[in-house]
Amino acid sequence: MTKTRIILDTDPGADDALTILLMLASPEISLEGITTVHGNVPLEKTTRNALALLEFFDRKDIPVARGCSLPLIKAPHVENDNVHGTSGLGRTNLPEPTLQPVAAHAVDYLIQRFLAEPKELTLFAIGPLTNVALAIRQEPKFAEAIKEMVIMGGAIRSGGNMTPLAEFNIYEDPHAAHVVFNAGIPITLVPLDATYQCLLSSADVERLNRIDSPIPKFIRDVTADYMEFYLKYEGFSGCALHDPLTLAAIIAPQLLTLESHYVNVDISGGVSEGKTYADFMKVTKRPANMRVALDVKGREFVELFLERIEKFCAANAPTR
Numbered sequence: 001m002t003k004t005r006i007i008l009d010t011d012p013g014a015d016d017a018l019t020i021l022l023m024l025a026s027p028e029i030s031l032e033g034i035t036t037v038h039g040n041v042p043l044e045k046t047t048r049n050a051l052a053l054l055e056f057f058d059r060k061d062i063p064v065a066r067g068c069s070l071p072l073i074k075a076p077h078v079e080n081d082n083v084h085g086t087s088g089l090g091r092t093n094l095p096e097p098t099l100q101p102v103a104a105h106a107v108d109y110l111i112q113r114f115l116a117e118p119k120e121l122t123l124f125a126i127g128p129l130t131n132v133a134l135a136i137r138q139e140p141k142f143a144e145a146i147k148e149m150v151i152m153g154g155a156i157r158s159g160g161n162m163t164p165l166a167e168f169n170i171y172e173d174p175h176a177a178h179v180v181f182n183a184g185i186p187i188t189l190v191p192l193d194a195t196y197q198c199l200l201s202s203a204d205v206e207r208l209n210r211i212d213s214p215i216p217k218f219i220r221d222v223t224a225d226y227m228e229f230y231l232k233y234e235g236f237s238g239c240a241l242h243d244p245l246t247l248a249a250i251i252a253p254q255l256l257t258l259e260s261h262y263v264n265v266d267i268s269g270g271v272s273e274g275k276t277y278a279d280f281m282k283v284t285k286r287p288a289n290m291r292v293a294l295d296v297k298g299r300e301f302v303e304l305f306l307e308r309i310e311k312f313c314a315a316n317a318p319t320r
């Protein structure tokens with residue numbers, strides 16, 4: 001099987017952590033590098049979390065490059081730690097990592113990796129798009145070197161989760177998203193329209209915890225604050241697998257309803273700042289610039305997630 005070779009730009013983040021785990025548990029994927037960005041928690045924490053996760057998952061071979069701590073133009077939001085916990089990884093208590101990030105800044109690292117192997121690497125972006133936008137602006141050849149980009153972000157027909165209209169990753173840096181959406185990169189966008197249909201329930205987490213492995217306990221701890229937030233503010237017992245659903249584009253595309261549309265983001269600075277919109281009626285006469293996952297077989301994806309984690313735990317059972 002030819003593996004999809006991935007560089008992941010991320011702001012871990014509970015669901016980011018589950019995405020890294022699912023990548024490592026999926027034989028179709030080769031995770032070859034991580035770049036960190038501000039987002040769920042400040043950059044120091046997202047970088048520390050990425051390093052700590054790779055040590056916990058016993059994958060210290062995967063390099064991490066530290067990225068941007070601020071959006072391109074907007075002021076950073078007040079640390080919104082109530083969804084992912086103060087650390088950004090819920091109630092886990094991973095040891096301080098011994099791993100260090102590489103010396104290169106994430107923007108330079110992205111440029112180096114993609115120009116070294118043009119059209120060979122897939123870029124997954126599951127946090128604000130600041131690093132990617134700067135790489136596009138710094139190196140004119142960067143965008144064309146990307147084989148494909150898969151982005152968790154946006155709300156097309158769905159309401160937003162940061163404002164009534166805007167989704168977190170895009171809202172945090174709408175100007176970066178505008179640069180990325182209009183750079184000519186082959187993009188698959190996975191917005192809230194699909195991700196809110198993929199709810200991991202507490203019963204699902206308990207099913208995993210019947211396995212004798214530290215990983216299910218990690219999943220319970222990393223999602224604890226996330227689940228509490230959803231119950232308190234959104235009224236359901238579970239958490240949306242926002243970031244992990246991006247992987248369906250590679251491991252289970254049949255579960256996604258993908259449509260090609262011209263999509264852009266509002267940067268006019270008003271009430272709809274960060275709103276992503278699709279030109280369904282083709283009134284702009286602009287060609288489609290991305291595929292958008294407007295629907296998903298949500299429960300089937302959650303079952304796939306659970307099966308992959310169960311297999312991964314069995315294959316990596318702790319030696320007694």
Ligand code: RIB
Pocket residue numbers: 011013014015016039040126127128152161167168169242243
């Ligand atoms: O809106 C969901 C997105 O915001 C996910 O990437 C989550 O990790 C947060 O960053």
Ligand code: CA
Pocket residue numbers: 010011012013015016039040126127243
């Ligand atoms: Ca994220």
